[in-house]
Amino acid sequence: MSAKLDRLIRQLKESFGDRIGEPVLAFGQVTVVVQAGNYLDVVRQLRDDPALRFEQLMDLGGIDYSEFTGYQGKRYAAVSQLLSITHNWRLTVKVFAEDDEFPVVASVMDIWNSANWYEREAFDLFGIHFEGHVDLRRILTDYGFVGHPFRKDFPVSGYVEMRYDPEQKRVIYQPVTIEPREVTPRIVREEGYGKGDGRG
Amino acid sequence: MADIKNYTINFGPQHPAAHGVLRLVLELDGEVIVRADPHIGLLHRGTEKLAESRTWLQTLPFLDRLDYTSMIPSEHAYCLAVERLLGVEVPIRAQYIRVMIDEMARILNHLLSIGTHALDIGAMTMVLYTFREREDIFDVLEALTGIRMHGAYYRPGGVYRDLPDQMPKYKENKFKNAQTVKELNEARSGSLLDFLEDFTNRFPVYQSEYHTLLTDNRIWKQRTVGIGVISPERALQKGFSGPMLRGSGVEWDLRKKQPYEVYDRMDFDIPVGVNGDCYDRYLVRMEEMLQANRIIKQCIEWLRKNPGPVITDDHKVAPPSREKMKGSMEELIHHFKLFSEGMHVPAGEAYAAIEHPKGEMAVWAVSDGANKPYRIRLHTAGIPHLAGVDELVRGHMLADATAVIGTIDLVLGDVDR
Numbered sequence: 001m002s003a004k005l006d007r008l009i010r011q012l013k014e015s016f017g018d019r020i021g022e023p024v025l026a027f028g029q030v031t032v033v034v035q036a037g038n039y040l041d042v043v044r045q046l047r048d049d050p051a052l053r054f055e056q057l058m059d060l061g062g063i064d065y066s067e068f069t070g071y072q073g074k075r076y077a078a079v080s081q082l083l084s085i086t087h088n089w090r091l092t093v094k095v096f097a098e099d100d101e102f103p104v105v106a107s108v109m110d111i112w113n114s115a116n117w118y119e120r121e122a123f124d125l126f127g128i129h130f131e132g133h134v135d136l137r138r139i140l141t142d143y144g145f146v147g148h149p150f151r152k153d154f155p156v157s158g159y160v161e162m163r164y165d166p167e168q169k170r171v172i173y174q175p176v177t178i179e180p181r182e183v184t185p186r187i188v189r190e191e192g193y194g195k196g197d198g199r200g
Numbered sequence: 201m202a203d204i205k206n207y208t209i210n211f212g213p214q215h216p217a218a219h220g221v222l223r224l225v226l227e228l229d230g231e232v233i234v235r236a237d238p239h240i241g242l243l244h245r246g247t248e249k250l251a252e253s254r255t256w257l258q259t260l261p262f263l264d265r266l267d268y269t270s271m272i273p274s275e276h277a278y279c280l281a282v283e284r285l286l287g288v289e290v291p292i293r294a295q296y297i298r299v300m301i302d303e304m305a306r307i308l309n310h311l312l313s314i315g316t317h318a319l320d321i322g323a324m325t326m327v328l329y330t331f332r333e334r335e336d337i338f339d340v341l342e343a344l345t346g347i348r349m350h351g352a353y354y355r356p357g358g359v360y361r362d363l364p365d366q367m368p369k370y371k372e373n374k375f376k377n378a379q380t381v382k383e384l385n386e387a388r389s390g391s392l393l394d395f396l397e398d399f400t401n402r403f404p405v406y407q408s409e410y411h412t413l414l415t416d417n418r419i420w421k422q423r424t425v426g427i428g429v430i431s432p433e434r435a436l437q438k439g440f441s442g443p444m445l446r447g448s449g450v451e452w453d454l455r456k457k458q459p460y461e462v463y464d465r466m467d468f469d470i471p472v473g474v475n476g477d478c479y480d481r482y483l484v485r486m487e488e489m490l491q492a493n494r495i496i497k498q499c500i501e502w503l504r505k506n507p508g509p510v511i512t513d514d515h516k517v518a519p520p521s522r523e524k525m526k527g528s529m530e531e532l533i534h535h536f537k538l539f540s541e542g543m544h545v546p547a548g549e550a551y552a553a554i555e556h557p558k559g560e561m562a563v564w565a566v567s568d569g570a571n572k573p574y575r576i577r578l579h580t581a582g583i584p585h586l587a588g589v590d591e592l593v594r595g596h597m598l599a600d601a602t603a604v605i606g607t608i609d610l611v612l613g614d615v616d617r
Contacts, residue, residue, distance in 0.1 A: 027284045027550040055436045058553070058560060059579040069547070069568040081551050081564065081579070085436065085450065088457050092551060114439025117587040140241035140616060149249060156246075156253050184255055188570045189544055 005030055008089050011051050016042060031092040039095045040106045046082060046091070047111055054082035054091060057112035060119060062126035067152045069188045076103040076128050080115075097128060107133035125150035155180060206234055213242050217320040217602045220612030224589070224601065231598050236590045243616040251576040255542030256282060256356065259573060263563075264350035266580060267614040270309035270557045272341075273302045275354040278576075280460060280552035281565040282356040285545045288517050293508040294358035295461040300499035301344075301353065302554075303492040304396075307403070308337045309557035309609070310485045310492075317482070317606030318414060321423045321599075326413055333406050336399050343367050343392050356543070357518045358511030363503065365391045397500050403493050410486065424478035428592040428604040431476060438591065439584035442559025443484045444608060448476035454555040466495050478607040485609075488557075517543050542571040556581055558609050582614035 008030055009023045020042055021033035034042050046054045059081040066075045074096040082091045097103030107130035108115045119130040120139040127148035130136060138145060147154055157178040165172045207228045212218035221242035227235040247266065251259040263274040276298060283290060290298075315330030338348045343364050345351035353360050367388040370381045387398040414420045430440070432448045445452055453470045455463040471487035473480030511518045515534035524531045547569040553562035559581025566575040585608040592604045 027548055029551055031549070057439055058441070059551075059562060059564065059577070061564065061577040061579075063566065063575050063577075068574060069570065071568075079564070079577075081562070085452055090551070090553075092549070112439065113437045114584045114587065117583055140244045142241070149246065156249060182253065184258075184540070184542065184571070186570050186572050187541060187544075188568065 004089060008052075008087075008091065012091075015045065015049055015052060029090060029092055031094060033094045033096070036095055036098050036105055040108070040111075043080075043093065043108050044111055046093070052084065053086045054084045056083040056085065057081075057108065057114050057118075058083045058090075060108070060115055060122065062122035062128050062150070064126055064150065064152045074098065075100040076126060078105050078119075078122055078128055078130075080108070080118075102129070103127065104129045104131055106131050109133055124148070127151065211601060217605060219316065219605060219610045222586075222605070222610065222612055222615075224605075226593075226598070226601065228598060233593045233596055233598060233601060236593050236601065238586055238589055240586065240612070240615050243612045245617065247617045248576050248578060251573050253572065255571050256545055256573060257538075257542055259576065260355070261350065261352040263578075264352060265613060266578065266617060267309075267556070267558065267561075267582070267611050268349065269312045269611050270305040271349055272351050272353055273305050273554060273556050274561060274580075275352070276302060277552050277554045277556070277561050277563040278565070279354045279356050280554065281550045281563040282545060284550040284552055285548050285565060285567055286356060286517060286543070287546075288357045288512050288514055290358055290461075291509045291512065292462070293362075293503070293506060294510040296499050296502050296506075297359050297363065297510060298354060299461050299463060299466065300396075300496055300503070303495045303499070304337050304340065306492040306557040307489050308334055310489050313557075313606075313609040314410065314414075314482065314485055317603075317609075318420065320602045320606045321420075323414065323417070323420060326410070329406070329409060329413065333399075333403065336395075339367070340392060340396055340399075343395075355511060355518060357514065358509070360511070362510050363392050367392055367395045393500050393504060396496065400493050400497050400500070404490060407486065407489055407493075414482070415486075421479060423600075423603050424482060424607070426475075427478045427596060427600050428607055429475060429477045430588070430592060434591070435476065438588040440559065440588065441584070442555065442557070442581050443481050443488065444559060444581075444585055444588075446470065447473035447481035447484050449474055454553060454560065458553070460552075460554060466498055468492075468495050478603050481607050544569060544571050545573075553579075558582060558611070558614065559585065578617050580614045580617065582608075582611060586610060586615050 005025055009025060012023045019038050023030050023032045046052050057080055061079055063077050063079060064075060065071050076097040077094050080093045082093060095105050097105050105128060107119055117139060119133050120137060122128045123130060123136050124138040124140055125148060157176050157180055159176060160173045161176045162171055162173055209226050209228060211224035211226055213221040213223040223239040225237040226233055247262045250262060260275055260278060263278045264271040266274045311330040311334050315327035318326035341351055342348045345353045369388050370384045372378055372381050387395055430448055432450045435445050435448045449472050451470055451472050456470060468491045471484045473484050519535050519538050520531040525535050545567040547567055549566045551562055551564045553560050561581055562579040564577035565573055568574045589604060593601050
């Protein structure tokens with residue numbers, strides 16, 4: 001498997017040169033970071049180049065890096081998982097949105113039709129706008145939902161809750177009454193924690 | 201002449217053939233579908249967001265709730281992703297058990313899929329037959345995990361426990377006399393593997409009964425042949441996988457092409473369709489059940505001969521045995537730390553895909569080194585398939601929408617997450 005992935009990395013370097021970031025091989029998969037400006041050209045070539053031939057876009061998801069430990073960089077990224085049936089290899093393509101306040105990346109819907117719903121989902125949940133998408137509606141959240149729930153600054157319990165009001169005889173929205181709580185705190189341990197140095 | 205306009209109707213969210221809470225807005229020209237717009241999210245539980253506030257282990261049972269017709273394989277993708285980040289080795293016996301359970305789930309899933317598909321388009325009897333066999337598999341899962349559906353059985357690093365030596369038995373009551381109970385308990389007298397082996401011997405006969413009921417049935421063929429046709433090129437464009445892709449003639453199965461666990465040691469075939477219509481996909485699923493049955497038999501044979509551990513002995517990932525914990529301070533600390541703070545997964549990103557009964561199911565796990573996931577992205581096969589419904593039903597009659605929804609093997613828990 002590893003020899004095949006080395007071949008993929010060599011091929012990527014040959015085909016794109018410095019138009020893509022350095023391909024990284026980690027945990028058995030190859031990841032490349034692409035600049036938002038080159039994104040469309042690069043993915044189109046990834047699909048059409050016979051030496052690469054990624055026919056399928058298996059998945060595309062957003063991510064919000066704002067609370068990632070030790071991370072300083074652009075906040076939002078759209079991450080696609082490509083699959084080549086011909087060569088039987090996979091590639092992860094990551095593109096960061098230039099502006100953190102109004103994240104925009106190009107839509108790959110014309111290249112792979114399957115991107116349609118994935119991009120709608122990333123727009124709905126992370127507020128990433130996909131330029132060139134013909135039907136960028138919300139997909140998973142309720143009709144009339146406000147905000148983008150998977151952003152790290154959106155609370156798990158949300159802002160509004162729904163209940164039936166017997167006086168008004170209809171379902172109403174009201175601010176949430178759930179107290180936020182954290183059962184297990186989130187911990188990142190320092191390097192070498194728990195390894196033990198023989199002194200107990 | 202009067203001006204005739206297109207007519208828009210709601211199919212669902214409360215419709216027996218919508219397989220859950222799917223709202224399908226159909227634009228009709230007479231009885232011909234011009235456009236279909238699926239509205240999803242009515243079952244959206246925010247699994248990916250919930251995972252971010254729970255430890256790696258607490259997240260695992262959520263995975264069962266995604267596709268509630270074939271529960272345990274979803275855990276498999278999650279465990280593979282976490283194991284890849286942790287770099288732990290899974291004991292070989294656990295790998296065999298996982299493969300066996302996955303294939304049982306494949307039969308479970310296809311039985312429901314074919315049964316309800318037939319029910320939706322008018323063959324009432326079929327679902328009664330397929331649910332009879334589902335019951336046996338549920339019994340196995342109950343003996344194994346304690347729960348009939350949402351097992352929470354796999355763990356990063358192995359499986360929760362070894363296969364039990366006995367099956368639960370029926371007891372006499374006012375509805376079942378001694379003779380009936382004796383007959384029912386006959387297959388249950390041995391271990392779980394004995395019961396499962398008995399099932400695998402019976403299953404090909406059951407499968408041939410379904411063939412008798414449906415395969416040459418004239419009404420079934422009229423409702424499925426030539427309906428919802430998709431070419432291999434379009435299926436790839438649409439991101440289809442699993443039987444939806446193989447029905448169009450693309451020989452692509454992760455179990456063969458990118459083998460995980462011990463699939464490379466198994467002897468099985470991949471059935472492919474020719475025409476890419478509902479009927480071919482039905483035939484693919486029928487044959488896949490038999491192939492799954494073959495794999496289960498091979499696993500049973502291996503598991504009988506090779507005892508061994510079923511979970512890794514790395515106590516940063518898996519708990520020590522109860523017995524050791526009572527006698528050793530070190531093990532007690534491991535146990536306490538693992539179930540209070542949880543395991544720490546090294547920083548990184550891993551995308552692990554498995555051949556779920558419905559297609560490619562994958563988990564993209566992102567960790568920043570904490571005891572909780574930074575982000576979990578769940579890719580389920582249902583999303584691209586449902587997104588493709590518009591293309592599959594265009595130009596067909598209204599009644600064919602039901603046939604197409606049946607053939608994509610839709611489960612809304614899977615699509616909405």
